[in-house]
Amino acid sequence: MEEAPTGTSRRSSTLTAGVVAALLLALGVALSIMWGVRDAGDDLTSKALTTNNGDPLISDTQRHEAVAVAEQFCLRMDGVDGSDPDGYVKKVSELLTTKQKTKFTQEFADFQKLGVDKKLKGTGTILASGVSDIDPDSATVLVAHDSSVVAETGTTQRHYRWSVSLRKVDGHWLVDDFTQVS
Numbered sequence: 001m002e003e004a005p006t007g008t009s010r011r012s013s014t015l016t017a018g019v020v021a022a023l024l025l026a027l028g029v030a031l032s033i034m035w036g037v038r039d040a041g042d043d044l045t046s047k048a049l050t051t052n053n054g055d056p057l058i059s060d061t062q063r064h065e066a067v068a069v070a071e072q073f074c075l076r077m078d079g080v081d082g083s084d085p086d087g088y089v090k091k092v093s094e095l096l097t098t099k100q101k102t103k104f105t106q107e108f109a110d111f112q113k114l115g116v117d118k119k120l121k122g123t124g125t126i127l128a129s130g131v132s133d134i135d136p137d138s139a140t141v142l143v144a145h146d147s148s149v150v151a152e153t154g155t156t157q158r159h160y161r162w163s164v165s166l167r168k169v170d171g172h173w174l175v176d177d178f179t180q181v182s
Helices: 007-040 060-078 085-093 098-113
Strands: 121-135 138-151 154-169 172-180
Touching (some): 060 121, 060 138, 060 154, 060 172
Antiparallel strands (some): 154 172
């Protein structure tokens, strides 16, 4: 014959049952939340992520890429070389949209008509840069850079602050325009 459980073992079994029930309830809640999140985000990789106000979420990589192109553009613009004007135009043009390439090529051709010192040599230094505005296919980057140009007539130092507008073309950031800012 079995003995009736004592009061202590009854409390112990009730406590154990309660703990098991609480764990099962917590597991059920956790699984429900996970399934709900998974269902809501099934196409997470194919949907654009957005901020709280609905703007697209831009990755740090995209920001860095936009800044790198803007900085490289400024350095190439500063790197004028009177002994190789075609090479200079080619290097700068590699970073330009079709619209800006046409504008730059025409403006540089007008500059060459004035006569370019064959010993003209420029260098640039980036002081600071940062994204002012960005979305998936356009960005504005502010770049502070200094330029030093050496010619037969002497050396000229310039301190530039440019707002560089970029467009994404075939997955690559290209300069679409730039303006001097104070």
